[in-house]
Structures are given as structure tokens and as C-alpha cells.
Amino acid sequence: MGLGECLKSQVLCHVLIGYVFLASGLLINLLQLCTLPVWWLNKSLARRINCRLGYCISSQSVAILDWWSGTECTLYTDPKMYPLYGNENGIVVLNHQFEIDFMCGWSFCDRFGVLGSAKVLVKKELAYVPVIGWMWYFLEIVFCKRKWEEDRITVSQSLQKLRDYPENFWFLLFCEGTRFTAKKHQISMEVAEKKGLPKLKHHLLPRTKGFWLTIQNLRGTVAAVYDSTLNFRNNESPSLSGILSGKKYHADLYVRRIPLESIPEGEAECAAWLHKLYQEKDGFQEQYIQTGRYPGPIVSTPRRLGPLINWLCWSALVLFPLGAFLVSLLSSGSTLTILASLAFCYGASLLLRWMIGQTEISRSSGYGNKVNSSS
Numbered sequence: 001m002g003l004g005e006c007l008k009s010q011v012l013c014h015v016l017i018g019y020v021f022l023a024s025g026l027l028i029n030l031l032q033l034c035t036l037p038v039w040w041l042n043k044s045l046a047r048r049i050n051c052r053l054g055y056c057i058s059s060q061s062v063a064i065l066d067w068w069s070g071t072e073c074t075l076y077t078d079p080k081m082y083p084l085y086g087n088e089n090g091i092v093v094l095n096h097q098f099e100i101d102f103m104c105g106w107s108f109c110d111r112f113g114v115l116g117s118a119k120v121l122v123k124k125e126l127a128y129v130p131v132i133g134w135m136w137y138f139l140e141i142v143f144c145k146r147k148w149e150e151d152r153i154t155v156s157q158s159l160q161k162l163r164d165y166p167e168n169f170w171f172l173l174f175c176e177g178t179r180f181t182a183k184k185h186q187i188s189m190e191v192a193e194k195k196g197l198p199k200l201k202h203h204l205l206p207r208t209k210g211f212w213l214t215i216q217n218l219r220g221t222v223a224a225v226y227d228s229t230l231n232f233r234n235n236e237s238p239s240l241s242g243i244l245s246g247k248k249y250h251a252d253l254y255v256r257r258i259p260l261e262s263i264p265e266g267e268a269e270c271a272a273w274l275h276k277l278y279q280e281k282d283g284f285q286e287q288y289i290q291t292g293r294y295p296g297p298i299v300s301t302p303r304r305l306g307p308l309i310n311w312l313c314w315s316a317l318v319l320f321p322l323g324a325f326l327v328s329l330l331s332s333g334s335t336l337t338i339l340a341s342l343a344f345c346y347g348a349s350l351l352l353r354w355m356i357g358q359t360e361i362s363r364s365s366g367y368g369n370k371v372n373s374s375s
């Protein structure tokens, strides 16, 4: 093990990374709160400022992925489509099988200059996660309860608000609605059988209503659907803990650009279209497992320096006061202050542990563990 690898596996490094993320993230959340008056004066300016502030948070996780762990993200796509990526609004449809898929998604957003404005249809539970969940309020992320009766109104309203968004954005949709587990797969395939749909081997049966609603509300605003299929080399199961320990993974992403005009408007037709798309995605995934490649050429999208510089700047900003505080704490010698500080650190580490737990599939929700119906 080299010096770098040894350093990356040290708990102290993870504690410091966690501290930088929490301290800078909460500070940025506070700055986002301060932009509230700007919303009333100049909505477009407020949105642009929040894109930059959001970038300061999400690019930290990109820095950890791209620079700390050195994970490589390879893009398979049609080179003719490449110039469009980042220069138009897109709906990204991604498989939901890996604990760090959102980090890889963010990394690609950064490479195409849309990280600050990236959007997602996200479960409401994540809105309460400090730093990231709070940041999402100001970025106008669309929350859902995964209860169609409520979501059909609220999701629709949130999507409508994106129609005059001042920056190009990608709207990420995990149509499977939850992360892949053997049990959820088995149940969703029972649903597929009842609906007379072909079985999928590598995906859960997609939930079609959210996709239809998104297409309906963003038609005229979004140019295309980016059908994206992600996998990792060597059958790896990447985790955030692995990334923090400096483990390097190899992500491969296959992206097809599908013009929005080619997607049917009616609900039933749109649902059938999405089911067919997932059957194709299943084929791509099978091909990847058999051959280690997706169809189509590889297009070079190098990691960018922006996330690293941002991370180093925020680290310097919050680590210096920490150092100064520790020196004054130790020189003061007050047992009570030292104990209070230790208790505070313990609380912060529990919070961080809980946040990391949100990414773990072993702690995933019960959604999809039984058949539910919507009217």
C-alpha cells in the first residue's frame, strides 16, 4: 500500500472530509437562506445565485469521487450528439442499482457544465437530510411522496415552475422508483407478468406515471430524453464508504439522445414507450455483463479541475478556524469546554453516519416490497 492509499484509509481523513462537507454545507445553506429577499426582487438572479451555491455543495462529492478516489467515469455515446449535451435541457432516465449512481450522475453534470442547475425527482424523505436536502429546496428540486394521488398535483406544479428556468438543466428520473434489490425485482416481475409485459433481468419494472407527467409538463422546455444506463467494471458494488476510503471504481455510462417529439403524448402510449425503453436498457445491460462494453463509441469527457479547486477552497476556509479553535481549547484547559466539544463532535459524527446511511441499499425503503396500486 502506497503512502497516498494509506492516508486515504485513515479515519482521521474521513472525519476531516466529513467536517468540511458539513461545516461548509451548512454555511452555504445559510447563504442560500440569505438569497430569499432576492427572489422577490429578481427571481432569475436568485436562481442563478443558487445554482452557484448549489455547485459549491454538490461539486464536493464530485471532487471526492473524481479526485480523492480517482474513480473513472467513461461515456459511451454518439459523438454527433455530444455537442448538444449541456447546451439544451434534457430529461435523464437512469437505472437505479448502485449506491453512488447519483455521484456519477453529478460528475457527468459537471463535465457538461450543468452541475449547479441539475434537477431530480426525489423522494420527500431526502428533503430533511441536512446540507443536500436543504440545498435542494433552493434549487427547486421536485419532491414526491411516491403516492400518486398527491404527487400528480404537487409534482406537476413543481415541474411547471421549471419552464422558465434561466439555466440549462438536466432533470433526472429514476423510473424504477427505488433501488434494485432481489426482493423488489421479484415482486415487480410479478406485476410485469400480471400486466402481460416481458420480464426484465437487470431492472425493476419502471413506474410510468412520473415519466408521463414529466414529459407532459416539460414539453416545449426540454429538447430530449437522455436514456442512460450505468454499470461498473469487474462486477463492483461501489459504496460511499469505499469512495471515502479512496477506493477507485470504473463507471461506464451509455447515453442515447432521444428527441422529445418522438415520445407519444397519450398516457397509455407514453407508458408503453417507457416499458419498451426499459426492455432495450435491459438488453444493453446484458450486453455489458457479457462483453464488458456498451454499444457505440467511447467519447472522452475528462474530469474537471473545478470541483477540486472548490473543495480545496472550502477546506481551507473551514479547517483554519477549526485548527485555531482546537489550539485555544487545549490551551484553555477547561474540562467542561473540552467535554462539550467532544459531545458536539460525537453528535456531528452520528449525523454524518446517518447521512451516509441514506445512500446504502441495505437501509433502503420498503417501497416496492409489495404491490401497490394507484387509481
Ligand SMILES: CC/C=C\C/C=C\C/C=C\C/C=C\C/C=C\C/C=C\CCC(=O)SCCNC(=O)CCNC(=O)[C@H](O)C(C)(C)COP(=O)(O)OP(=O)(O)OC[C@H]1O[C@@H](n2cnc3c(N)ncnc32)[C@H](O)[C@@H]1OP(=O)(O)O
Residues within 6 Å of the ligand: 085, 092, 094, 102, 104, 105, 106, 108, 109, 118, 119, 120, 121, 122, 123, 126, 144, 145, 146, 147, 148, 149, 151, 170, 171, 172, 173, 174, 175, 176, 177, 178, 187, 188, 191, 204, 205, 206, 207, 208, 209, 210, 211, 226, 228, 255, 368, 369, 370, 371, 372, 373, 374
Ligand atoms: C451525457 C450524460 C447524461 C446523463 C448523466 C446522468 C445523470 C445526471 C443527471 C442529473 C443528476 C441530478 C441529480 C442527482 C442527485 C441526487 C439524486 C439522488 C437520488 C434520489 C432519487 C430518488 O429519490 S428515487 C425515488 C423517487 N423517484 C421516483 O419514484 C420516480 C419514479 N416514480 C414515479 O414516477 C411514480 O409514478 C410516482 C412517484 C410519480 C408515483 O408513485 P406511486 O407509487 O404512487 O404510483 P405508481 O403509479 O407509480 O404506482 C402504481 C403503478 O405501479 C404498479 N406497481 C405496483 N407495484 C409495483 C411494483 N412493486 N413494481 C412495479 N410496479 C408496480 C401498479 O400496478 C400501478 O401501475 P399503473 O399501470 O396503474 O401505472
Ligand SMILES: CCCCCCCCCCCCCCCC(=O)OC[C@@H](O)COP(=O)(O)O
Residues within 6 Å of the ligand: 017, 018, 021, 060, 061, 064, 099, 102, 123, 126, 129, 132, 174, 177, 178, 179, 180, 355, 356, 358, 359, 363, 364, 365, 366, 367
Ligand atoms: C463529500 C462527502 C461527504 C460525505 C457525506 C455525503 C452525504 C450524502 C448525503 C445523502 C445524499 C442522499 C442521496 C441518496 C440518493 C439515493 O440513492 O436515494 C435513494 C432513492 O433514490 C430511493 O430510495 P429507496 O427507495 O430507499 O431505494
